[in-house]
Amino acid sequence: HPTEPVFMDKGKKVTVFDVPDSYLTDRYRPISNEVQSRVGEKVEQRVPVREISIPDLRIPMSLGREEQFSLFIPKHRRIAGRLIDIFVNMRSVDDLQSVAVYARDRVNPVMFNYALSVALLHRPDTQGLDLPSFAQSFPDRFVDSQVFRELREESFVVQPGSRMPIVIPRDYTASDLEPEHRLWYFREDLGVNLHHWHWHLVYPFEASDRSIVAKDRRGELFYYMHEQVMARYNMERFSNNLARTQPFNNLREPIAEGYFPKMDSLVSSRAWPPRFDNTRLGDLNREQDQINLEVSDLERWRDRIYEAIHQGFVMDERGQRVELDETRGIDILGNILESSILSPNRTLYGDLHNFGHVFISYSHDTNNKHLESFGVIGDSSTAMRDPAFYRWHAYIDRIFQEHKTRLPAYTDTQLNYSGISITGVQVASNGGQPNVLTTFWQQSDMDLSRGFDFTPRGNVFARFTHLTHTPFTYTINVNNDGGAQRFGYVRIFMAPKNDERGQPMLLREQRLMMVELDKFVVSLNPGPNTIRRRSTESSVTIPFERTFRNLDANRPAAGTPEELEFNFCGCGWPNHMLIAKGLPEGLRCDLFVMVSNYENDRIDQQLVGRCSDAASYCGVRDRLYPDRQSMGYPFDRLPRAGADRLVNFLTPNMSIVDVSIRHENRVVTRQA
Numbered sequence: 001h002p003t004e005p006v007f008m009d010k011g012k013k014v015t016v017f018d019v020p021d022s023y024l025t026d027r028y029r030p031i032s033n034e035v036q037s038r039v040g041e042k043v044e045q046r047v048p049v050r051e052i053s054i055p056d057l058r059i060p061m062s063l064g065r066e067e068q069f070s071l072f073i074p075k076h077r078r079i080a081g082r083l084i085d086i087f088v089n090m091r092s093v094d095d096l097q098s099v100a101v102y103a104r105d106r107v108n109p110v111m112f113n114y115a116l117s118v119a120l121l122h123r124p125d126t127q128g129l130d131l132p133s134f135a136q137s138f139p140d141r142f143v144d145s146q147v148f149r150e151l152r153e154e155s156f157v158v159q160p161g162s163r164m165p166i167v168i169p170r171d172y173t174a175s176d177l178e179p180e181h182r183l184w185y186f187r188e189d190l191g192v193n194l195h196h197w198h199w200h201l202v203y204p205f206e207a208s209d210r211s212i213v214a215k216d217r218r219g220e221l222f223y224y225m226h227e228q229v230m231a232r233y234n235m236e237r238f239s240n241n242l243a244r245t246q247p248f249n250n251l252r253e254p255i256a257e258g259y260f261p262k263m264d265s266l267v268s269s270r271a272w273p274p275r276f277d278n279t280r281l282g283d284l285n286r287e288q289d290q291i292n293l294e295v296s297d298l299e300r301w302r303d304r305i306y307e308a309i310h311q312g313f314v315m316d317e318r319g320q321r322v323e324l325d326e327t328r329g330i331d332i333l334g335n336i337l338e339s340s341i342l343s344p345n346r347t348l349y350g351d352l353h354n355f356g357h358v359f360i361s362y363s364h365d366t367n368n369k370h371l372e373s374f375g376v377i378g379d380s381s382t383a384m385r386d387p388a389f390y391r392w393h394a395y396i397d398r399i400f401q402e403h404k405t406r407l408p409a410y411t412d413t414q415l416n417y418s419g420i421s422i423t424g425v426q427v428a429s430n431g432g433q434p435n436v437l438t439t440f441w442q443q444s445d446m447d448l449s450r451g452f453d454f455t456p457r458g459n460v461f462a463r464f465t466h467l468t469h470t471p472f473t474y475t476i477n478v479n480n481d482g483g484a485q486r487f488g489y490v491r492i493f494m495a496p497k498n499d500e501r502g503q504p505m506l507l508r509e510q511r512l513m514m515v516e517l518d519k520f521v522v523s524l525n526p527g528p529n530t531i532r533r534r535s536t537e538s539s540v541t542i543p544f545e546r547t548f549r550n551l552d553a554n555r556p557a558a559g560t561p562e563e564l565e566f567n568f569c570g571c572g573w574p575n576h577m578l579i580a581k582g583l584p585e586g587l588r589c590d591l592f593v594m595v596s597n598y599e600n601d602r603i604d605q606q607l608v609g610r611c612s613d614a615a616s617y618c619g620v621r622d623r624l625y626p627d628r629q630s631m632g633y634p635f636d637r638l639p640r641a642g643a644d645r646l647v648n649f650l651t652p653n654m655s656i657v658d659v660s661i662r663h664e665n666r667v668v669t670r671q672a
């Protein structure tokens, strides 16, 4: 981010903003002519920036440029909220550009990126504008700090055409002495962390414009997306001979899992602090962040939330009861637990989940004695790297399940789709054995040059190693006994068959491990139907090319509406992580398919060109969640009496098949 007139890399040409003299910072105003003549010959395009009277930026500027910014810290989100307001309320795109250019060199860079991203996502006149990948703007949050020296050296010494990708080592955060380290490829995955950042960008929990927060079923989606992360992580643990995650349910107990991120923040020029094994939470007294809270505050909020769940209602600010009913209960509870400004009573129920992140992230320096900033769990772009993230979210999910287990079970009449039956299910990859899925390692390159300050321009690639799988296809045979065409919603889930001791799981346990793989609408003609669906079409994932932006194979032509759509929709589980790693000898799983009656499920709305391809975890931009059933249906509640095993749960419109996930320990390289 050169601090002279602001630059943007657009392919090979250099674009500069023509910044009014009055916008330059004091340091650069006297030398602006000299800088301009120095860069002049490289400039291919100049973007005029109109001089307008700049709104009051004192609040946004009150957070230092070198400070670590976190949305979990209330003071920081108030400051960011002010900047979002300014960006959202500018009268035109030109005015927004002016104030953004002005703010760019004056406010905290991560907060700037966040606030501008939120504004571009929510202003009606900026729909479909391109955002650079967050990993390309802030590569320091995704990559081993040692790699940066090599990347700098390569970009300084070697001409752009001949540069080699710098390989990020596979095993850099810990050794095999730490069993948790077996899950490095999940926790430290680029796409997984980008998904999480994007999810929280699309669903902020606070903003002074309430409509930015008040999206359809956002509290329920908070519950469901994180519940699915836990289901996936636990399946991944079974793929590494580890037991499922222990919820962090006793806040006084030391956290056994330490984490040493080995990343440096380019913003603060400091290392992300580590957390040692067996660290305890402590009361927080961090004046600079205006945080003064005790562990017992968390416990009090938790107890009140449990009490509300057991009573079946919460109390709002005016003392009125709000029922936690079958349809709206989980959404209300999501907003209470996270919490968001939609919580009916933040005074009473507090801010449990967000402050869990804060307490864990400051456990190494609870009172700022050592002037250390928060650990990786304190920021949504890095939180999923830390094993403690999963312990905390396992606990949050347990609280949600306390509510879910109190709802009436779905009856077989509710679950069945009369006249529709599944007669066969198979999955297979091209030329592979039926019902065997394979995973392996892949190396993919990503251009990180955008994130470097003051280095020679041109692409410089980092090479990531990540899990992937051979793409596969579902073949589903469905019989329609009626005389007319009908519509079905196909819901596909997968879970391990056996528990940690190798015993078949009861459905009340297995349902918590059900990973959603896909959901789509089909039309069923009278008689037999064969449905084929590819794994790359999954409603939970975004395409591989969207995670690794520069892999241009399927990228739409520059400047087309398709390209804008492609760039914008960054929320979505990465397709390369669609299925768990499995075991060399095969991880035995149940693949579950249900065809529900689409007439009961449908939401009538226009979806064309609306970022809808990862709707299961991300919803649809500016639209209702495209399914009327509860998220996670039909596994979000306890099974009905008699359905203690998955096989007893099945109605004719459901089917299961045994699938094995085999891991092959080989590495394939895919070049940009």
Ligand code: CUO
Binding pocket: 196, 200, 226, 353, 357, 380, 383, 393
């Ligand atoms: Cu996504 Cu805890 O909510 O990190």
